[in-house]
Amino acid sequence: MKRYDLIVVGAGPAGLSAAVEAAKYGLKVVVFDENANPGGQLFKQVHKFFGSKEHKAKIRGFRIGSQLLEEANQFGVEVILNATVAGLFQDKEVTVRINDSIQHYKGDAILIATGAAENMVPFKGWTLPGVIGAGAAQTMMNLHGIVPGQKILMLGSGNVGLVVSYQLLQAGCEVVALVDAASKIGGYGVHAAKLARTGVPFYLSHTIIKAEGTDCVTGVTIGEVNKAWQVIPGTEKHFDVDSICMAVGLSPMAQLLKMAGCVMEDNPKKGGQVPVCNAYGETSIRGVFAAGDVSGVEEASSAMIEGRIAGIAAAEYLGYIDKVTLSDKVGELESALNSLRQGMFALENRGKCIEKTEEGYDVSLHLLQKGYFQEQEVANYPGVTVQRGVHAVIECSQNIPCNPCQDACPKHCIKIGERITSLPVVDENAGCSGCGMCVAACSGQAIFLVNEDYENGYASVTLPYEFLPLPEKGERGWALDRSGSKVCTAEVVKVQTSPAFDCTNLLTIKVPVAMAMKARFFREGSCHAECE
């Protein structure tokens, strides 16, 4: 039986972060993971993260994964892959299945960071090939370079459903509809808006009635639900699809902790059955810690901080550092963690209907039901101003912990302030230079540069563009509004790419002045006689 100071189960964001911190203080650490590669879900996440600098905001998930692996290497963390931890027993003994044998290990401290598993919704035909989890779609396209289908329906409007739908578009698939039984979109409005403006229709208060097909999915029927979640007859809608993706929540994989005898609680806000932990992630069993989604479903940014806290706490538990060092080190991390847990999407607000922002602005019901603002609503928010010349228009309406736009602007036009959940305010007197740094920095792709004085009778709109093929300067096509409807013809007048933008290209289109506050996306395509 091999011994380690700390045994970590799960080489995802929480587990690796914990291992790195513990190793920094000299603990002998091993990390087991059942997968062939470390990093958990980070390497499938091609979008830019939210938060602030300390949370690695505006960095794409897979790049954060690489940084974390580098750090683990640097501190000599041993990671054993294809190793499934099958049991956690008395005195911190674990059994690990490696190949076809079971091996015993003993730790002086244990950290469980096994993450969460996807939930499913059963409906008629849900076992047909072609019905997959949203995580499966993400794995196939972003890790293995295979699209899960050509025409896809997404069930679930939480951040996973929204983000994976967008990634499906980026991989070249068509998302025919985004469906949720809830009456409002569950994820960030900005994630919904970037889908809606490409033309993806949202069906809230709808559910899947059946998946069609004999050997695999060939279609799907959805229907509207009433307040009792029953399908209203006559509201059925059919779509031809070859895939149905489910993004209906995650459940913590806490079986090992339960098996070890940790005190558990049923907490729907945390995603199900989770261990009862103290502020350091220590469970009811001294020296057994939990971090990341296994102790409450959140996202990777908070999982990494929780992991670091637990790693440091394990070092203190084993006497590598004293209590003073512990509270010093953890204090900073806790405030970083707390700032991520603020705002409308904070744990305590889950399931609540929030009508006003912290600042008192109305939350757009249209955004929450259709995925986009009505035009007259946009001007209400502090990021939207009317100015001469080029200026940023920030269509950010929810209190989300995120502030890279503030740091990105070299002219200090954008102010969020101390509270990172505050809505960005555009300062009309700061003098926007039109550099576009804010457009590329916004993880929610909610910032546009608008210039209503571009040319006589014409305005320019600069928008973030993360699709292929990248349109070229001089190309003509359609300007789409926030709902994805064609509103006018448009000409691409500038295309900017830069390492600083990290794959978010800046497309500047020329549209009639009246369209400056309508045009929010560009679609290539000839416009024949219609445009003249």
Next chain:
Amino acid sequence: MNSRIEEHPILGKIEKGRRVTFWYDDKKLEGCEGEPIAAALKAAGVMVHRHTQKYGAPRGIFCAIGRCTDCVMVVDGKPNIRTCITPLAEGMTVQTQYGVSAKCANKAEGMA
């Protein structure tokens, strides 16, 4: 219908292992070495991996991370192999699984 992403707006050119051939039931297919068997099958247009024991219902990829076991097939004669996490190798024999076995032996090795 091409399921392979050649170039991705964020990930760039998708790098894969060398092209190898493998047996899928009695067909010879191509895939990329080291990618999950399920990915190679998907790229070749195969959706059905197995049929259930009781009802013969078709099943395919579901979770793609080795948890749900819906995608299991008979690989090199061994049943219940999770094709979504098992890397493809040159000359592999991959058979549709009926219940817990391949329906009939084919010409490939390992099916004594």
